[in-house]
Amino acid sequence: MPLAALVALAVLAAPSGVAPPERVKAAIEFGRRANDEQLQQYRLADTEGWEVNFDTPFLRVAQLAAALRKEGKPLLPDQVPERLVRDEVNVYVHARYRQGVAVPNVDHVSVVRPAADGRTEQVPARALDRFVRQVPRGPGYFGPARVAGSVRAAFPAAAFVPGAQLRILFADRSVQTVTLDAAKLAKVR
Numbered sequence: 001m002p003l004a005a006l007v008a009l010a011v012l013a014a015p016s017g018v019a020p021p022e023r024v025k026a027a028i029e030f031g032r033r034a035n036d037e038q039l040q041q042y043r044l045a046d047t048e049g050w051e052v053n054f055d056t057p058f059l060r061v062a063q064l065a066a067a068l069r070k071e072g073k074p075l076l077p078d079q080v081p082e083r084l085v086r087d088e089v090n091v092y093v094h095a096r097y098r099q100g101v102a103v104p105n106v107d108h109v110s111v112v113r114p115a116a117d118g119r120t121e122q123v124p125a126r127a128l129d130r131f132v133r134q135v136p137r138g139p140g141y142f143g144p145a146r147v148a149g150s151v152r153a154a155f156p157a158a159a160f161v162p163g164a165q166l167r168i169l170f171a172d173r174s175v176q177t178v179t180l181d182a183a184k185l186a187k188v189r
Contacts, residue, residue, distance in 0.1 A: 017087040019057040024077045024085055027058045030189070031065025031075070039063050041092065042188055044166065045178045049101045052166060052178055054091045056157070058189040060084040088126060088154040093168055095135050095148035103135050105149035105171035113164035123159040128152075160185065 019027070031039070039062060041053035055063075061084055065075045093106045108128070115121040128151065135146045149171060162182040169175055 018082060019061070019085040019087070021077060023058065024061055024080055027061035027189075028065045028075050028077065028080075030058075031062030032069050034062060034066055039066055042184070044091075044180070044184065046096075047176075048098045049095060049104050050093060050106065050168070050176075051096050052091065052093050052168070054089050054160075056089055056188060057085045057087065060090075062189075086154075087157045089157050089160050091153045091155065091166060092150070093153075093166075094133065094150045095146075097135050097146065103146050103148045106130075106151045106168060107149065107171050108169040109151050109153045110167045110169075111155050111159045111164055112167060113159055113161055123155055123164075125153040125155055127154040160188075 039059070041055050041059070043051065043053050045052040061080055064080065064084060068075045091109055091111075093109050095103045095106065097103065107130070110125065111123040112120050113123055130149060130151055132147050133150050135148050160180060162180055162185060164180045166178040166180070167175055168178070
């Protein structure tokens with residue numbers, strides 16, 4: 001087998017990057033003292049019928065540390081599961097209830113980021129989970145529970161750059177986009 005093919009196989013077999021130990025320790029410390037509002041997922045979009053949130057390795061570790069703190073248990077860096085510290089951003093797209101607005105079903109989400117020479121490139125999700133969830137009821141709604149298809153997609157953290165777009169495909173084949181802006185990304189841990 002040629003050397004170039006062996007190198008390519010080695011790169012493909014290598015696990016995704018993980019947060020460095022000092023970053024994990026910082027996330028644990030943050031989670032030990034953070035309040036519930038500081039531990040919420042980052043909101044990217046909140047429309048009439050759907051919303052987009054995401055989390056990061058730092059936030060996932062801080063959330064775990066906070067949950068264990070509430071149980072009176074410490075979290076040590078070597079106890080953090082590898083899946084939490086992968087260099088991935090988990091994007092969640094859910095339907096939301098608004099009176100008079102149909103509840104949409106989300107089918108897919110992708111990231112398109114700026115590339116060289118003014119072009120763009122699509123970044124494939126490392127994982128995509130589709131699931132049905134109950135849509136939280138809004139104020140004044142006392143009717144039957146509503147359910148809708150939602151999506152969780154894991155993308156390389158490097159895909160989340162200013163100017164990148166999330167493209168959301170709904171079951172009715174309509175597409176909506178959410179642009180990542182520098183101001184929102186600057187607040188992300």
